[in-house]
Structure formats: C-alpha cells, structure tokens
Amino acid sequence: MGGGRLAKFTIPEEEYMNSGHVGCLGCGACHAMRYTLKALGPRTIMSIPACCWAVMPGVFPLKCLEIPLLNTAFETTGASISGIRAALDAKGIEDVTVVGFAGDGGTADIGIQALSGMVERGTDVMYIMYDNEAYMNTGIQRSSSTPIGAWTTTTPVGTTRDWKKMPKKNMIEIMVAHKIPYTASISVGYPEDMIKKLRKAKEIRGPKFIQIYAPCPTGWRMAPELTIEVCREAVACAAYPLYEVENGVYKITRKPKELKPVKDYMAMQGRFRHLPQEELDDIQRKVTQEWEILLKKEEFTQSLVSE
Amino acid sequence: MKIMMTGNYASAYGAMAAKAEVVAAYPITPQTSIVEKIATLVSSGEMKCQYVKVESEHSAMAACISASQTGARAYTASSAHGLTLMHELLIWASGARTPVVMSNVNRAMGPPWSVWADQHDTMAQRDTGWMQVYCDSNQEVLDSIIMAYKVGERADIMLPSMIIEDAFILSHTMEPVDYPDPELVEGYLPSFDPRFRLDVDEPYGFGSLVMPNWYMEFRFKINEAMEKTRGAILEAEKEFEETFGRSYGGLMDFYKCEDADAVLVLAGTVASTAKHVADKLRSDGKKVGVARLRCFRPFPYDEVRQLAKMTNIIGVCDRSYTFGHWGPMATEVKGALYGLADVPTVKNYIMGLGGKDLTPEVLEKVFVKTLQLKDTGLDTEIEWIGVTGHGGW
Numbered sequence: 001m002g003g004g005r006l007a008k009f010t011i012p013e014e015e016y017m018n019s020g021h022v023g024c025l026g027c028g029a030c031h032a033m034r035y036t037l038k039a040l041g042p043r044t045i046m047s048i049p050a051c052c053w054a055v056m057p058g059v060f061p062l063k064c065l066e067i068p069l070l071n072t073a074f075e076t077t078g079a080s081i082s083g084i085r086a087a088l089d090a091k092g093i094e095d096v097t098v099v100g101f102a103g104d105g106g107t108a109d110i111g112i113q114a115l116s117g118m119v120e121r122g123t124d125v126m127y128i129m130y131d132n133e134a135y136m137n138t139g140i141q142r143s144s145s146t147p148i149g150a151w152t153t154t155t156p157v158g159t160t161r162d163w164k165k166m167p168k169k170n171m172i173e174i175m176v177a178h179k180i181p182y183t184a185s186i187s188v189g190y191p192e193d194m195i196k197k198l199r200k201a202k203e204i205r206g207p208k209f210i211q212i213y214a215p216c217p218t219g220w221r222m223a224p225e226l227t228i229e230v231c232r233e234a235v236a237c238a239a240y241p242l243y244e245v246e247n248g249v250y251k252i253t254r255k256p257k258e259l260k261p262v263k264d265y266m267a268m269q270g271r272f273r274h275l276p277q278e279e280l281d282d283i284q285r286k287v288t289q290e291w292e293i294l295l296k297k298e299e300f301t302q303s304l305v306s307e
Numbered sequence: 308m309k310i311m312m313t314g315n316y317a318s319a320y321g322a323m324a325a326k327a328e329v330v331a332a333y334p335i336t337p338q339t340s341i342v343e344k345i346a347t348l349v350s351s352g353e354m355k356c357q358y359v360k361v362e363s364e365h366s367a368m369a370a371c372i373s374a375s376q377t378g379a380r381a382y383t384a385s386s387a388h389g390l391t392l393m394h395e396l397l398i399w400a401s402g403a404r405t406p407v408v409m410s411n412v413n414r415a416m417g418p419p420w421s422v423w424a425d426q427h428d429t430m431a432q433r434d435t436g437w438m439q440v441y442c443d444s445n446q447e448v449l450d451s452i453i454m455a456y457k458v459g460e461r462a463d464i465m466l467p468s469m470i471i472e473d474a475f476i477l478s479h480t481m482e483p484v485d486y487p488d489p490e491l492v493e494g495y496l497p498s499f500d501p502r503f504r505l506d507v508d509e510p511y512g513f514g515s516l517v518m519p520n521w522y523m524e525f526r527f528k529i530n531e532a533m534e535k536t537r538g539a540i541l542e543a544e545k546e547f548e549e550t551f552g553r554s555y556g557g558l559m560d561f562y563k564c565e566d567a568d569a570v571l572v573l574a575g576t577v578a579s580t581a582k583h584v585a586d587k588l589r590s591d592g593k594k595v596g597v598a599r600l601r602c603f604r605p606f607p608y609d610e611v612r613q614l615a616k617m618t619n620i621i622g623v624c625d626r627s628y629t630f631g632h633w634g635p636m637a638t639e640v641k642g643a644l645y646g647l648a649d650v651p652t653v654k655n656y657i658m659g660l661g662g663k664d665l666t667p668e669v670l671e672k673v674f675v676k677t678l679q680l681k682d683t684g685l686d687t688e689i690e691w692i693g694v695t696g697h698g699g700w
Contacts, residue, residue, distance in 0.1 A: 071514030079366030083373030117362030
C-alpha cells in the first residue's frame with residue numbers, strides 16, 4: 001500500500017452493487033445503495049419493501065446486488081427485519097448485519113407502525129430510509145416526507161395554489177423519541193460522512209435508524225447532473241442538516257459557517273418553481289428556526305454529557 | 308403424558324412440541340391465552356424459541372414469513388380481525404413458499420362486535436394459498452400443528468397451514484390431551500432445512516419483480532404443490548398414526564355415512580355434536596351420517612364424490628356466509644358434485660353465526676329437516692336456522 005503521506009481512502013474500493021440497475025439518470029437512491037453496501041460489506045442481509053429499490057435491482061432472474069435480498073410488502077420492513085433477526089438469533093448467527101432499506105413513503109407513512117414496533121422492541125437491526133421526498137416509484141405523489149411548498153402529482157398547484165402545505169415529517173426526531181441508541185441523517189453528496197456513520201451504526205447493538213438524502217431528478221424536476229450539487233446546497237442552507245443522535249446526544253456533523261439562502265437551493269428544482277416570494281420568505285424563516293433549534297439541542301445535550 | 312388443557316393451550320403446546328424456532332404473535336380475544344401460554348413456556352425455559360412480541364397481526368405474519376425465509380420454523384396465532392388484517396401477508400406467505408403454521412381461533416367478524424364462534428374469518432381466506440384444517444378436539448389441535456409442519460415443509464410443497472379451533476367451544480374448554488414424547492416428535496418431524504434461504508454465503512434474491520412470462524409459472528408451481536398436499540396430508544397422518552396411535556380422518560372424516568339416507572357436512576366442533584345426535588337418531592331407526600370436513604383447502608373433491616355414492620341427500624351446514632351466494636362449504640360441495648351421473652339433493656343450512664348455540668336439539672331438527680327431503684324433494688336451497696327476523700328492519 002501507499003506511504004504514510006498519501007491521502008487515506010475512507011471509502012472502500014469493493015463494490016457490492018454491479019452494473020445493471022434500472023434506476024433513472026442521476027438517481028440519488030442509487031448512490032445510497034452503493035455506499036451503504038460499501039460501508040456494511042458482504043455479511044449483510046437486506047429486506048426491501050415496495051419502493052424504487054424493489055424494481056432497481058433488476059427483473060427476475062437478474063439481480064445487481066451481491067447480498068441476500070428479500071422483497072417484502074410495502075408496510076412491513078420493520079417487521080420483516082425483526083423476523084430475519086429472530087431467525088438468525090435462533091440459529092446463533094451473530095455476525096450478520098440485518099438491514100431494512102425503504103423509501104420515505106414506506107417508512108414515514110405506511111410503514112411507520114412496523115418501524116416503531118421494531119425500534120421499541122430494541123431489535124438489533126439497521127433501518128435505512130432513503131429519502132427522495134415523495135412516492136417516486138409510483139410517479140411523484142406527495143408523502144409526509146415531502147417538504148413544504150413542493151409540487152407533486154397529488155399536490156399539483158393548479159389555480160388553487162395547491163402545493164404541499166404541511167412541513168416535512170421529522171423521522172429523526174420520532175426515532176429520538178423512541179430512545180433509539182443511534183440515529184443519523186446522511187447525504188449521498190457526502191460519501192465519507194455516509195461511510196463513517198454507517199460503519200459506526202453497524203458496530204452499535206440495538207436498533208439504528210439512518211435517513212439518507214437521496215435526490216430524485218425525475219421527481220424534483222431537475223437536471224440529472226445536479227444530484228450531487230443539490231445535496232451540497234441542501235446542507236449549505238440547512239434545508240437538510242447532517243447530524244447524528246447517539247443515546248439522546250446530538251452532534252451536527254456538518255455545520256456551515258453561514259447559512260446560504262434557501263431560495264438558491266429551491267431554485268435548482270422545478271418542484272418549487274411556482275412559489276411566490278412571501279412563501280419563500282416563510283420557508284426561509286422556518287428553516288432558520290429549525291436550524292437554531294437543532295443548534296440548541298446539540299449545545300444542551302452535549303452539555304449534559306460533558307458535566 | 309396427559310395434561311388437562313384448553314384448545315388454546317393445546318395450540319401453544321403444539322408449537323412447543325413442533326419446536327417452532329420463531330414465534331411472532333399479537334393478542335386478540337379469544338386467541339389471547341395462546342400468546343400468554345407461549346410467553347409462560349418461554350419464560351420458564353421449557354420452550355426454546357425467539358418470541359417477537361410484535362405490534363400487530365400484520366407484522367406478526369410479516370415477521371414469520373421473513374423468519375421462515377431465513378430458514379427458521381415459524382409459528383403464530385390469531386383470530387377474526389387479526390386474521391383478516393393479515394390477508395395481504397397470507398397471500399405473501401404462500402407466494403414466498405414459506406411453511407409457516409398459524410393457529411386460528413374461529414371468531415365472528417364485526418360489526419356488530421362479537422367474540423364467539425363463527426367460520427367467516429377463515430372461510431374468507433380461502434384463496435390465500437394456505438392449507439386449512441378444522442379441528443374438533445384439543446388433541447386434534449395439538450397433533451395437527453405437528454402434522455402441518457410435516458406436510459408444509461416438504462421440499463415439493465413449501466406451503467403454509469392454518470390449524471383452526473372454534474372460539475370458546477375449544478379455545479377455552481379443557482380436555483385431557485396427550486403431550487407427545489419429544490423423542491418421537493423428533494423422529495417424526497425433522498428440523499426445517501429449506502434448500503433456499505437468506506444466506507450471506509449464497510446471496511440469492513427472493514420475491515423480485517417478474518415479467519408476465521414468469522409470473523404465471525410461479526402461480527402454476529404453487530397450485531402444483533397445493534394439489535400434492537392432498538396425498539401428503541394423508542401420508543403424514545398415516546405416519547402420525549403409526550408413531551403416536553392417533554388419526555383424524557384425513558381430509559373428510561366420514562361417520563356412519565355408508566348406508567345413510569341423509570348426511571350432514573359440517574366443520575369444527577359442531578361435527579362432534581352432530582355425531583352424537585346421529586347415534587341417537589340411528590337408535591330410533593333413522594339412518595343419518597356425518598361427514599366432517601376437516602380440510603377446506605385443499606378441498607376434498609374425491610371424498611365429496613365418494614359421499615355422493617353413499618347417500619342421496621346432503622345437508623351442508625355452513626357456520627359462515629358469502630353474501631349474495633350460498634355458504635362457502637355448500638358452494639364447494641356442489642361444485643365437486645357437478646358432472647356426476649347421480650347427484651344427491653344438496654341443501655345448505657346457515658347456522659351458528661356469531662356463536663349462536665348449536666345444541667343437540669338444533670342438530671336433531673336439522674337432521675330431521677334433511678331426512679324429510681326424501682319425501683318432499685328440495686324445499687329451498689338455503690335455510691337460515693334459528694333466525695326470527697324477516698322482512699327488513
């Protein structure tokens with residue numbers, strides 16, 4: 001290997017996702033899977049509900065992922081990985097990471113009950129929500145994880161200003177309320193941070209919840225080459241902050257010195273094109289407020305452990 | 308070893324005797340004492356399994372399916388609304404070819420709320436690809452669980468089974484039950500060892516998207532396996548009888564049908580009441596018999612056609628109903644008879660819904676009504692027994 005002065009590669013070179021996936025151009029969920037498998041390695045069993053990734057591994061008999069893969073019903077990911085874990089425990093198999101890999105609809109909406117049950121039971125599994133902020137596999141319908149202001153096919157704007165009026169559901173906070181040992185947000189625009197947090201999560205016993213920001217150029221009405229750039233902008237304006245919560249203690253893992261305006265981030269995406277200035281101002285106020293609350297949570301919970 | 312136990316305890320002991328490795332279950336009246344008993348057996352160290360106390364029946368079945376696909380023997384128990392909540396996953400279980408075994412306590416569906424015996428919940432799961440065994444004793448409940456794994460886990464079958472007991476009449480009534488010798492069970496039922504499972508050393512994908520050219524092939528294979536269960540159930544029962552000295556009559560249990568003028572077809576505990584009444588009527592010179600439908604799926608077509616050779620009048624007693632048609636058992640019995648040269652007269656009785664008591668007196672009345680058809684011919688295709696309210700609200 002190289003000498004000590006060379007940069008150390010933090011992203012494994014091994015690939016467990018081969019070519020042949022059927023995702024769209026610029027698909028963020030594609031990077032989400034690739035880096036997840038790089039971080040977790042081949043001793044991983046994955047359960048996937050109805051979502052883009054139910055289709056993306058390829059049509060039978062083909063499969064582009066080099067791990068055992070179980071397709072499960074839309075709302076069952078939390079229960080499915082509980083069953084896999086229980087079976088492995090019954091067989092005395094401990095060195096396998098059990099992962100649920102679900103979209104935001106399968107997680108924050110139809111699957112939230114099974115997820116909540118699994119976390120409450122303290123199940124030793126990793127639940128990954130790749131967040132493309134709408135029901136993308138069925139063709140861009142709003143989910144509870146769709147951000148405020150967004151156009152989707154079921155919030156079609158029209159002449160009645162019918163865009164998404166409610167704020168995005170905060171799954172990380174819901175997980176914190178479950179007293180989960182570890183939860184974190186990551187982004188496909190920051191692969192080193194992804195690998196670091198996923199590896200950390202892998203070593204923790206009990207339930208882990210990871211939320212991956214995974215842009216969907218098709219659904220966000222955005223050029224496919226902007227996927228990584230929009231990730232960077234989302235963090236820079238704090239629309240999608242990267243942080244982790246370990247046993248209740250918050251740590252913001254990427255803290256911009258000064259927040260960029262949210263409108264720059266939104267301007268990259270056609271799904272926000274219809275928003276009038278007063279709405280953009282309102283969204284800016286909300287994002288700033290959420291960010292300040294997050295900073296306070298970090299400061300407060302960190303002060304509890306340092307005392 | 309004989310133990311006094313309820314049908315629900317017989318279910319729990321059945322899961323323990325069969326060495327279920329993963330149990331995922333959610334409580335519902337009147338199934339509750341199954342999940343409680345399993346918890347007790349696990350906490351006392353008698354039963355070795357991973358017990359996942361899930362937050363719904365839907366998750367119970369999802370966890371059982373995933374556990375089974377990871378190579379573990381999986382068991383759950385439910386009833387009525389719990390069972391119907393699982394409906395999507397019941398179809399998933401057979402589609403995924405997982406030999407999960409579930410005890411179901413037959414309970415009426417709401418509204419209006421009812422917790423009493425009624426077969427609507429399981430009859431409504433007819434098309435899910437599960438074997439269905441209706442029991443009429445606590446011993447049969449326990450033994451059928453062991454036999455269900457034996458049949459379901461066969462490499463050429465790999466399908467799930469429901470072992471069904473009537474609410475309260477079996478679930479909460481004690482009978483002496485033999486808890487089989489674990490060594491004999493081990494000899495009878497080898498450990499679950501499926502050829503394909505979730506395994507990091509052999510990373511297969513399960514249940515992925517298929518194009519129309521493949522989908523029908525998978526469905527065809529499921530049906531091929533289900534057709535094989537007819538023989539497999541009989542074989543498993545024969546070996547069970549050789550090992551444990553007990554048997555239950557295969558897919559359809561005939562009682563004094565050979566020379567009968569009229570036979571009632573029934574499922575569940577009402578069949579044992581009917582056998583008792585048949586004895587009484589026979590002592591009065593009335594030639595009646597009982598055909599206890601033990602399996603609703605696979606459906607005993609051959610046995611029903613055999614029955615047509617034994618009697619000219621069949622009364623089918625459904626403890627459920629398919630609104631807008633006949634009772635589900637009557638529908639299937641008539642279907643099995645179609646095309647025979649000498650088709651018996653078939654009358655459908657709807658009775659005992661929502662726990663309406665099916666006493667020997669009620670059964671005697673139904674036998675007599677059925678015998679009368681010999682002189683009158685078929686009076687009506689369907690009769691609701693014990694209903695007083697006609698003509699709307």
